[in-house]
Amino acid sequence: MAQVIGVPKETFPGEKRVATVPEVVPKLAKLGFRVIVQAGAGEAANFDDEAYRAAGAGVVPTASELWAGSDIVFKVRPPTAAEVGLMREGGTLIGFVWPAQNPELMKGLAARKATVLAIDSLPRQLSRAQKMDALTSMASISGYRAVIEAANAFGRFFNGQVTAAGKVPPAKVFIAGAGVAGLSAIGTAANLGAIVRANDTRAEVADQVVSLGGEFVKVDYEEEGSGGGGYAKVMSEGFQAAQRAMYATQAREADIIITTALIPGKPAPKLISAEMVKSMKPGSVIVDMAAEQGGNCELTEPGEAVVRHGVTIIGYTDLASRLAGQSSTLYSNNLLRLAEELCKAKDGAINVNFDDDAIRGLTVIKEGTVTWPPPPPKLPAAAKPATKAAMPVAVEKKGHGHGAGEPMAVGTLVTMFLAAAVLFLLIGAYAPPAFLGHFTVFVLACFVGYMVVWNVTPALHTPLMSVTNAISSIIIIGALLQISSGETPVLVMAGVTLLITSINIFGGFAVTRRMLEMFRK
């Protein structure tokens, strides 16, 4: 029995996204579903009705017909009370619902005996759930858009240049919060050539910030900022005071500040005070991505861009919707992946299976019974030691340098040199001369190898493994030398070695070549 998936036009003012795009319609049909869309649903995202029809979806003229004709409704924004009224009794709704913030809506949906899957309640820690994570896909788009809006409002270049008409300084961008949106913003701003600094209460994201081209700025206070589930938590007063001091210093220097700090279920933390805004240079820009949850800046007006004390404060709440085509496509893919999990039998009927952790977390109402919040998913054991490991990471590391460039503390260095000197003295005095020749080569080889291997960029570590595999098969020379020996066991071993090392050499280089070809720009 093929169920019907219906996609209405979003009624939220200014919402341009649509829950499914023509590209995804045939894939839903392959799972056995029939897809109908409301006329004009994708118009604001540049997907016209003809494109949907060509992809195999039916087009229905009015909202009421769509809601009445659908077994499952895919939506972007939470439905209004009126839309809940249009919903079929016992129907299914999949979309952003925000159960914690919308108790009235939950009651209304429960009364309709609906089954509701809230895509924002996905347990994001499950790696299997990443393909369904719409919060991540929307946040990365919003982070990108925030930088574009900032660049639009900012009066200078992002990248520094030396031109005949004078030197152009690069823009200094400070990003508060290094979650998905923050990291996306860091990457975009760094790609545009700005000097990027970022901060987050969670110490473990420092590496991620650096890998995208930003500098991680620490708060002068020891406290663990992870609230579980990968989210931040409300920090203590002491930390908040130290944090305010750091933000004040950064605000004075930054040209652009992008704030992304959110705590699930609570109002957004106020990070930028009116005083800090006053201290910023005129012409600076603040993009407050937390505007919908109250804003990280005291002077934010949600939904608008205002100018206060010469600083443009952008509080748009529809950043993802501004890239409607891209967001709709990614969101549709998230929902498609969810549909695949719900309909493993590909028979056009969904099965809300509570044994599946992801589906259990997503389902907030099942046939009229509220099933939210779900029991916490079994955390992998790595989570607990990871939080402990984060603590020593936050403390300034002394002497734990790995890789070229991390200087070691003087004390450790001196001790090491003394120990090496003693060792060398002993070797020099007592070893046979032949050994010293080989020892020289060995020591040189170690140093050269260390330097060369640590210079390899992380992206190329996999080809590194296969090419060193090939090169290490130089021991084939040993086998070649022994192949002319008289004794049978030696011959056999040499023969086997020859076979294995040749495979290694040929295969290693061939595989490396294949891998490197994939890196073609």
Next chain:
Amino acid sequence: MVAGLITVSYIGAVILFILALGGLSNQETARRGNMFGIAGMAIALF
């Protein structure tokens, strides 16, 4: 004389191997590096 040539060719092979690994520091030079490695191995064997 042949012995000297053999030693020199081993040195050549070593240089090529090191260049092969060094080439991996950069995506552009990586494929060239792989070629160096193959050349080095060929020289070492012959």
